[in-house]
Amino acid sequence: MMADLFSDNRKTESKISLQKPEEIQAPNLPDGLTKEAILQVIANNSLSIKLCMDQALRKGDQLKGRMDVEISIAPTGSVNAVSIITSRFRNSTIGRCARKRIKLWRFPPFNGKEVPVQFPYVLSSGF
Secondary structure, eight states: OHHHHHTOTTOOEEEEEESOGGGOBOOSOOTTOOHHHHHHHHHHTHHHHHHHHHHHHHTTOOOOEEEEEEEEEOTTSBEEEEEEOSHHHHTSHHHHHHHHHHTTOBOOOOSSSOEEEEEEEEEEEEO
């Protein structure tokens, strides 16, 4: 049975990556929240988004391209809102899964008001 699992030709390679750290859009960051801290939280949670991608691939979704995400970070560090900006992925399996998982992320607490942040993921899959 294990031999069958590892020799399954239907398996696909999938990859998800953050476009470039410079592509994180977070204007007017308040004291206590830096672009580096935001990038660190995104990087630390990349496995959760990879799991979403794998789930979508198992359902037969074609995943290739850029998925732009917008979040609102509360002063407590919690995520108040998540939107998938790229319409193609908005109501897809990966989009729904990513919204649920990103909502659980925690950023460093900071002084000030809620902060909107946009960042892109680059998705690729192949056989």
